[in-house]
Amino acid sequence: MTHAHRVVVLGGAGFVGSHLVDRLLADGAEHVLAIDSLITGSERNVAHLAKEPRFSFRKHDITQPFDVDGRVDFVFNMASPASPIDYAELWLETMRVGSLGTEHALSLAQAKGAVFLQASTSEIYGDPLEHPQRETYFGNVDATGPRAVYDEAKRYAEALVQAFRRKRGVKTRIVRIFNTYGPRMRLNDGRVVPAFIGQALRGEDLTVFGDGKQTRSFCYVSDLVDGILRLARSQEQDPVNVGNPDERTILSFAEAVQRVAKLTRPIVYKPLPQGDPKQRRPDITRARTLLGWEPKVALDTGLAQTLEYFRGVV
Numbered sequence: 551m552t553h554a555h556r557v558v559v560l561g562g563a564g565f566v567g568s569h570l571v572d573r574l575l576a577d578g579a580e581h582v583l584a585i586d587s588l589i590t591g592s593e594r595n596v597a598h599l600a601k602e603p604r605f606s607f608r609k610h611d612i613t614q615p616f617d618v619d620g621r622v623d624f625v626f627n628m629a630s631p632a633s634p635i636d637y638a639e640l641w642l643e644t645m646r647v648g649s650l651g652t653e654h655a656l657s658l659a660q661a662k663g664a665v666f667l668q669a670s671t672s673e674i675y676g677d678p679l680e681h682p683q684r685e686t687y688f689g690n691v692d693a694t695g696p697r698a699v700y701d702e703a704k705r706y707a708e709a710l711v712q713a714f715r716r717k718r719g720v721k722t723r724i725v726r727i728f729n730t731y732g733p734r735m736r737l738n739d740g741r742v743v744p745a746f747i748g749q750a751l752r753g754e755d756l757t758v759f760g761d762g763k764q765t766r767s768f769c770y771v772s773d774l775v776d777g778i779l780r781l782a783r784s785q786e787q788d789p790v791n792v793g794n795p796d797e798r799t800i801l802s803f804a805e806a807v808q809r810v811a812k813l814t815r816p817i818v819y820k821p822l823p824q825g826d827p828k829q830r831r832p833d834i835t836r837a838r839t840l841l842g843w844e845p846k847v848a849l850d851t852g853l854a855q856t857l858e859y860f861r862g863v864v
């Protein structure tokens with residue numbers, strides 16, 4: 551974004567949203583308004599901006615209608631519970647923010663003539679049978695399993711975004727975000743990065759679910775935010791994967807955390823949650839060719855920075 555832009559970030563006090571806010575302000579945005587219900591986000595994530603005149607925060611649940619004064623150039627919809635534990639607990643909130651919340655967000659973009667960017671997810675691909683996952687893959691999603699409240703809300707949101715583009719002329723972008731990690735993740739959100747780091751720092755055993763052979767591909771948050779901004783500035787209307795193709799088993803990821811934390815706590819095995827995808831790796835050909843984007847931060851570097859943050863939190 552340039553100095554001339556006024557931006558609204560929905561979910562702006564969340565993990566990814568708050569990093570996006572920081573980068574927008576660092577890039578010289580005229581004004582950034584973060585809106586967040588704070589059900590999984592936290593005001594602590596934007597507390598360092600309290601004296602920033604170009605920033606404001608509004609506590610609001612976007613499943614309720616809302617308006618924003620003045621000109622808006624970009625609307626980023628990052629609002630949703632996103633960890634498996636959170637969306638299982640906050641199932642109705644998750645379904646409502648993907649449906650009603652996204653509709654309200656799109657209506658705002660329409661009214662303001664703003665570019666709208668939707669944070670979608672690799673969960674669109676479910677437990678994928680195509681590997682790595684290209685944007686053209688329709689996915690292997692269980693519509694009634696425990697992950698469905700999140701997966702189907704996000705799939706509905708993608709459909710709604712494309713319909714607002716086709717029927718109402720809204721300029722839309724869709725980013726499919728793969729596993730991302732970094733500072734400001736919630737320690738107890740159940741996801742593997744804060745779980746392992748928290749366990750390592752507390753001197754507890756690392757809990758690997760299943761046999762640990764399932765794979766994920768972890769992207770550092772600054773790389774993700776860079777991809778999101780490149781997409782927002784582009785003209786690309788179809789979904790674009792943004793993630794790190796560096797695929798690892800969860801077991802080798804646990805070993806990476808041990809290595810970076812210099813703590814070799816034992817690994818203990820726990821039951822695999824129902825519906826846990828067996829493999830996940832983005833094909834980032836579209837991001838590379840359309841956006842000139844690829845991740846830059848190596849896992850050990852990103853983990854060291856994340857560990858530093860969690861040392862102050864645990």
Ligand code: UDP
Binds near residue numbers: 729741742766
């Ligand atoms: N996982 C694990 N131990 C934990 C938390 C998660 O082994 O304490 C595994 C989980 O079963 C999954 C992977 O790590 O295979 C990533 O889980 P996460 O909840 O971070 O995100 P997901 O990619 O499943 O949405």
